[in-house]
Amino acid sequence: MPNRHHDVHHAPGITLKRLPLRKAAVCFIGAVWLCLCGLLYLQLDQSRSHDLSLAQVASTNLTRAMAQQAEDTFMKADLVLTSLVDLIQMDGAGPQQLERLQKTFARRVLTLDQLHGILLFDRNGQWVVTSFESLPRGPGVADREYFKFHQQNVTSVAHIGPAIRSRENGEWIIPISKRINDKDGNFQGVLLAGIKMSYFDQFFKSFSLDDKGSMFLGLTDGTLLARRPFVESQIGTSVAQSEIFKNLLPQANSGSAMFTSSIDGVTRMYGYRQLEAYPLVVTAASSIDTILAGWYDTAFRSSIIVALVLVGVGLFGWVFIYQVRVGEQVEKDLRRAQEALELIATHDSLTGLANRRLFERALDIEFGRGARQVSPLSLIMLDIDYFKRYNDTYGHVVGDHCLAEVARALKSCCHRKADLAVRYGGEEFAVLLPDTDIHGAMTIAEQIRRSVIDKNISHSGSPNGYVTVSLGCYSFVPSGRDSMDVFIQRADAALYQAKHSGRNRVASLSTESSVETLMRSDR
Incomplete structure (x- = not known):
């Protein structure tokens, strides 16, 4: 959130x-x-x-x-x-x-x-x-x-x-x-x-x-x-x-x-x-x-x-205060409408998670803060396994329901206010973790993976028979001259590695670009 x-x-x-x-x-x-x-x-x-x-x-x-x-x-x-x-x-x-x-x-x-x-x-x-x-x-x-x-x-x-x-x-x-x-x-x-x-x-x-x-x-x-x-x-x-x-x-x-x-x-x-x-x-x-x-x-x-x-002043004051209250109510309604528009502009309507616009703004803020405080910044990219098959089998309405359930599992594992859960696109999600090293990111990623499994969402097109996710983690300490695209690409590379390694698992990418894959099997 x-x-x-x-x-x-x-x-x-x-x-x-x-x-x-x-x-x-x-x-x-x-x-x-x-x-x-x-x-x-x-x-x-x-x-x-x-x-x-x-x-x-x-x-x-x-x-x-x-x-x-x-x-x-x-x-x-x-x-x-x-x-x-x-x-x-x-x-x-x-x-x-x-x-x-x-x-x-x-x-x-x-x-x-x-x-x-x-x-x-x-x-x-x-x-x-x-x-x-x-x-x-x-x-x-x-x-x-x-x-x-x-x-x-x-x-x-x-x-x-x-x-x-x-x-x-x-x-x-x-x-x-x-x-x-x-x-x-x-x-x-x-x-x-x-x-x-x-x-x-x-x-x-x-x-x-x-x-x-x-x-x-x-x-x-x-x-x-x-x-x-x-x-x-x-x-x-x-x-x-x-x-x-x-x-x-x-x-x-x-x-x-x-x-x-x-x-x-x-x-x-x-x-x-x-x-x-x-x-x-x-x-x-x-x-x-x-x-x-x-x-x-x-x-x-x-x-x-x-x-x-006094009566005259009181009546005038009552009218004035009434007009102020009306103005405040109008302003409050406008503020609510503005907040709703802002929410629409920065959050995904289906899952309630932040969208890419808010994700990019948060990345810019956390890059600067991490560079000032010399603190690690981690990113988890995750993807629903065999989601195309799921949509083909159950239809897009049920597919949307599946996306919403995965989003709930994702949010339930983001315990800190600083953590930001994002619907990155389609069936792909991201979690931005400030002040978190690679070990912390891997731990949270594993919690997310287990939480999705615990939902026990049926998926006949998956070898497991239920919906699973693959997750890729990347962590580094911002220096102030870093590229957000490179940061996302490395987390995405870790995700690609997890999917290539058999899905339903967590993988991480070190800063030296070597790939470590943490295998998780439920069989």
């Missing part, structure tokens, strides 16, 4: 590696898809980061305004309390001063919109005088947090306590209070100013905030004083475990962050700030849904456009 030395598809010349066009097209289309998706992702990511950055700045500015307003609100109330504490500690709060104190309290409340009222309590928590026209009745305020604070703390600093309901009219207020001492510094009572919860509610509403936005005023311990949206049940609750109080405030007194609220579970961009003058914290936040509403709309429209482009 032809090998890589003899194959017509490995003829000398430059072979260009074919570009895998279909794979390249798929990779290109995939790269375009990835680039478009990557660009869309980068654009949307930058746009989202920009919107979040603007929201962060807005929340920071809002908390700064809230902090300033809250500080001003409590500072004004604190100044009123301070002046009144000085007045009470200087003039006292006896029966003769009560009427004047009540009018003073009432005037001060009228001057500040945030004040619900001003109230003075004695050391037992009972009302002494208020800004209201009549004193409330009841058990007093000894149970209130602010009253207990001043009983236990000598400080003259104003105290802001948790929000409470006024026992005067039930309105929610944020108490800011101061301790009243006698001349010896002993506890004499508490002066309290109530900040209206509604004041902060109106203040919060003055800011443009989305429906899911949030504003918060609380103590530094996490107690909620006022919030937008207002939920009465949440007033006075603790948010000390929230992100702001637990993690952010210990790191910085102001800043911004995005997280999910522990109160209502809404994710927002929060700005927060702790007041410098009072133990208060303010926060303002916008929901992420509102902040990114425009971004979501842009992302949707951009994604639709990119998706349409």
